[in-house]
Amino acid sequence: MQNLSVNACLAPACSMHKKHVVTVEGLGNTKNMHPAQEILANAHGSQCGFCTPGIVMSLYTELRNNPRPTKHDIEDAFDGNLCRCTGYRPILDGAKKFSVCGNDCNTCEEKDTCEHVDIEDFGKKNAGGFGVKYPDELLTFHSNASGPKSFIFENKRHKWVHPSTKSELVALKLTKNTFPDAKIINGNTEVGIEVRFKNQYYPIYISTADVAELKTMSVLDNGVEWGSLTTIANLQKQLKELIKKLPAHQTRGFEALYDNIKYFAGRQVRNVSALAGNICTASPISDLNPVLVALGAILTVESQNGGQRKLPIREFFLGYRKIALQKTEVLVSVFVPFTTELQFASAFKQAKRRDDDIAIVNGGFLVSLKEQDGSYIVEDSCFAYGGMGPFALQAKKTSAYLKGKVWSEGEVKTACKLLLEDMPLSGTSPGGQIEYRKTLSQSFLYKFYLRVADQLPSLSIAENVKSALQEIHRDISSGSQVYQESKEAGAVGKAVVHLSATKQVTGEAIYVDDIPKFHNELYAIVVGSAIAHGRILSVDPSEALKLPGVYYISHQDVPKSDHHGDPNMIGSVFHDEELFATDTVHCIGQMIGLVLANTEAEARAAAKLVKVEYEKFPAIITTEEAIEKKSFFPIERQIITGEFKGEETDRPLASATHHVEGVARMSAQEHFYLETQASLVVPGREDDEMEVYAGTQNPTETQHLVAHVLGIPSNRVVCRVKRLGGGFGGKESKSVFLSCGLAIAARKLGRPVRCMLSREEDMAISGTRHAFMGDYKVGFTDEGKLVSLELDLYANAGYSYDLSIAVLERAMTHCDNSYRIPNMKLHGRLCKTNTPTNTAFRGFGGPQGMMIAEQYICHVAEYLGKTVEEFINFYKENEFTHFRMPLENVFLERAWKELEASSEFHKRKQSVEEFNRKNKFRKRGITIMPTKFGLAFTARFLNQAGALVHVYIDGSVRITHGGVEIGQGLHTKMVQIAAHELGVPIEKVFLSETRTDLVPNTSATAASVSSDINGMAVKNACEQILNRLKPIQEQHPEFTWEQVVKAAYMDRINLSANGFYKTPDLSYDWASNTGRMFSYFTYGACCAEVELDTLTGDHIVQRADVIMDIGRPINPAIDVGQIEGAFVQGMGWSTIEEPLYSPTTGFLLTRGPGLYKIPGFKDIPVVFNVTVMDGVRNTRAIHSSKAVGEPPLFLGAAVMFALREAIKAARAEQGIGGYFRLDSPATSERLRLSCVDEFVSASKTDLLPGEKPWGVPL
């Protein structure tokens, strides 16, 4: 019996036949949790909880198969999982408690402090072990040899044929009674993608799941033959065994295969996908094919009539996804020869992210040498590449050149140039990254040369290149979290576990789409614009409407009432967006209509039948294009200070002895909340009432805009929010569209309507973090003292305003980061482009402003030949920012100094320099970077909050407030505050959900201030009740809480209170640059150290130390989780995450998790230390706390600046000094191309006039 984790969305129901499906709900429940669930909950491993069931199941499967895992096994167990909230550290820490260290527990010196949890002990205590019991009927079924084996399932649309022998499988592909056109299906990890995303329909599937004959492995005299249905996971295990068992020289090819499988997909995919599936898919970026091609694998294919034939894999691939397999043939086995004494093999893969990512370029290399006069002569070679053409290409000219040549650095470098002829890529080739891909192809071959040379006795390679032989080693991750829990009485300041954690780990937590289906409910699918800009000529839903139970809704269904302007016009700040497009479309995905049907599948099928005709207009996609075409929104922002004021605006400032000018550019970022946008709208039976269950950060705006589009007063609409599976700003305003559209449908049809966007729809429609560009000119002194900053700032806003003005404002107020610059001239503009409206994203323009600051700081430092640490222009106490905000309790220098000491920065910097001296192709970089983040909504009126507190006669307390639980632990903190104020245990306080009928007119849960303002409102309500209870408490000091409450009730005292809070003193006038913009600032710093492979651009974050001033946290464990999660998100933003669009069509090319990569478990810093600064008080927020959601995010960019240091070292090695531009994110492509060398120079590829690259950032 085997336990395998699989992706539910790729596992067809029929493939589960004779299998026992275990889901998170089957493991345990909140009353009786499985240890895998309990340990993750208690370790603070669940924030929004949307990823948590998958993570629990990966851990459970690992423990079922491997009850005594090592820490390494635990880290590997999660390679197919993602989490956007936690930063992974707490999940790993929790899960590692199951790991064994190898010591004997009885004698181990650390046994008293060891936190190890023995899963087998748990199993012994529980009848049936620690795993879910396999059902008896299935056990009997499997052991019953006479039980049915081959079978067919069928319904009206599909036939699922399930042979059990190879001969049946082969026969099925043949005669008129069988299915030559049927799709063979193993793991469905390719076919499933074709069906879900490429509109493929296969009426007949032949499942190979039970064809055991084709899952075998045979070791032969000259190699190993694998049954074609061997799964990648089994292949991986078998290769490992073979490498251990067989003579080393024979298994060099197997090692190469094994190396690439390490980074092949995630465990869930490897568990089911088969060798045949990978080979027959013939993907140009298959990880196995180039290696198998290089190794000269031989395929055996079989058909009923033709019998078996052998096909060398080198002749198997004919074109893009075209193979030399006849329709009636089945691939049955794959033979991989052993390598000989002087045959060497290697494989390489470079992807955007190390784990679970498809390759940008990969390669398999084989060279056969012979010894001659003390040299090694190339007899034969095969260099096969993926990602360089339509299929696994062999570099034939390169091989031909090398044949008969000495295996030497000179010859291989000459051969590298021929690679560019073997695999020419033009500037417009699909996939983009042209120069990078060309560079990688050369770097790989050069690395291969080094690897082979290192194994040849007479060829030695220099010590300083040895580190280039292997990939960068990643240790098991570890770290520390330093914080103080409050020792005072009461619930505040305690590291209470997120109150939904147990529900989240057991799958009991309810998100919008978990709400049981209402009677008569319809499902809606958005019909979005297929073009970026143009006029709608016609919309024809007639074919869709012919399907039973299908409806179509458009702008014609929006009531025409104009009590608040046009109801079809909505928007957060201005009503400048159409709910349903009427005439002109401004971006791909813009909503034209909704198709509704009884089920999602029916609605999807119908939506494909809606025909829309357009007249296309030219589209503007990038920031640069918008600047060139002067496509700006009319509202702009300016800040002018110091000597730039008045008539002398353009005069160079006398005290600035130097100036540098440059451009800082950063791309957008996809929110990638794990729960996509979702809403459910239920019409009431009377009085136009409407109930909206929305995944929104902004219930009030949802309520108001739903009322607006329906033309009814807001008092008829209730918006209810239980919890969100992540938001990060992406559900502040963009969630509202869906609810408004569904409300129109619900009103018209009188039925509940639900929709949850698919990941691809969500990414295409819902906007991103704003891409920014800053043209700067900085004046400074010889010592690096900053004197002036002139900055033209451009934000790519998309096609409407949304929240972009406020985002721009925050960027402008943060473009000083932590540095005082007395003279500033800032001009901010919003670029109007034909892309979805960009929106709020954690940090809200702040990180973009600070990124520009750090870029010009680097420029100044590199101009002066100094390091950034040498000239610190930190703000001091009582100084004013450029927007006239006084600075009180400035912790910048303290954060910096404490971090310098605790991270041993100076000592480590020396080690880094030493490392760099010793290693030519591996460079390390280390840097320290500060942050300062202003707290408050920049729109003054939003800085208010309400709360409602009820005390019931039994003493239990129910609270609610205006904030939304997005995973950030807000409700937990509010419960802590209420319990603290009332002096009751937190178990007495309950918070169910956020509702606009309980607390009205709330502000969005945003700007990091939700705890500050809602906490104050909760406190205020509690104080009102306490004041009313005071006389009884004074009269009866001996009374328990319950007795006091009971007595108050009997005395007819109101036990319910409505609390309110508004942040004091806020006022800012942009025109005069006066007033107070923020309530206070949060400060912090990060020291990051990285290691970079300068030949590939691959990198690892070796260590990050973060220190944050967050006052006295209400809940330090939750706040540490916020710091870690924000850091990892900021690291993703500045290193691997980059949405790319087609410059010609405006289509988002990086849709879905396959193409857009957020950091995974093995991207976090290997050593990750977080310190909450001690002894800090903040008089401007509740219980001296400070906001924490957004401020740490920018610190993730320290990784990018550490990488910049590593690049500097690489460039210095090549004799290149001075400033260079490094745009954000510092992807492996930008990193590699910045390490200029002969390979980069040879790869230069210019676009021809009129040509555009395949993909561009916004």
Ligand SMILES: Cc1cc2nc3c(=O)[nH]c(=O)nc-3n(C[C@H](O)[C@H](O)[C@H](O)COP(=O)(O)OP(=O)(O)OC[C@H]3O[C@@H](n4cnc5c(N)ncnc54)[C@H](O)[C@@H]3O)c2cc1C
């Ligand atoms: C999340 C994810 C990550 C991935 N990551 C990677 C990665 O890192 N590297 C990589 O290389 N690929 C990756 N892939 C692609 C895919 O998983 C692999 O190509 C996989 O090996 C396909 O195997 P399968 O058994 O699932 O194929 P299936 O989807 O079952 O079949 C694929 C194709 O092969 C044909 N076929 C299968 N068996 C036979 C046979 N015996 N004879 C003839 N034709 C046959 C099928 O008819 C079908 O056309 C990824 C896919 C996903 C979904």
Ligand code: FES
């Ligand atoms: S807790 Fe993992 S995605 Fe939210």
